[in-house]
């Protein structure tokens with residue numbers, strides 16, 4: 001009897017591994033619509049996150065083709081494009097960003113892997129500065145706790161969270177974020193209404209754990225990733241485990257709202273350490289930011 005049980009278990013495991021191998025290369029292009037009265041016209045934006053050196057086709061041709069097919073007004077990157085673990089090989093993101101920045105305005109924020117290169121100088125030396133210069137030389141708008149406008153009605157800000165906010169934590173415990181932290185890092189958030197009083201505020205914040213704080217700061221749309229969709233996604237229950245070892249964390253993927261403030265959490269494009277994806281295909285997020293139709297009097 002135990003032999004049959006072992007054979008079934010091994011068979012099921014092999015099937016799961018084969019399925020995971022397939023899913024890791026099966027890019028899903030998914031559209032999220034955000035409606036606001038703060039933009040002057042509709043925009044299409046592409047949001048990339050957690051590439052972790054993954055390549056979809058040679059030179060990421062499949063990913064580039066998927067991005068080209070939606071003809072975005074701009075491409076936004078939410079970080080963790082490489083794997084920084086004792087070394088940081090940046091060739092894959094550099095190649096991708098070189099292609100993208102020649103075609104579209106590109107705005108880049110950091111994840112914990114980019115930031116790690118500055119946290120651990122004895123390991124990475126000046127790799128971060130070299131990487132950043134290579135991107136800015138391409139024309140990428142590289143934002144470190146900074147903001148830039150996309151035309152006059154969209155402002156994009158990228159947050160560099162401190163290392164403590166990425167600590168591995170069991171269960172749902174998270175590092176508290178002190179009041180005023182975001183204002184100290186980013187300056188005052190927007191407070192008024194558009195158009196054209198104040199632009200639509202997008203915040204690239206790699207970890208989605210602080211949505212309330214981001215919304216309170218003034219982010220109309222927060223774009224996050226980091227949790228890779230929770231590795232394995234189960235119906236009703238969502239992501240099983242994040243790279244930070246939270247189990248069944250509700251915000252590890254999806255679209256969330258606090259009033260009119262939205263947060264889109266990408267399942268990411270790649271993996272690292274736990275190289276498994278089940279019911280959790282890599283996600284290219286296409287954002288349709290639409291101007292709310294005025295009601296007729």
Ligand SMILES: [Fe+2]
Pocket residue numbers: 080111112113206225226227
């Ligand atoms: Fe991350």
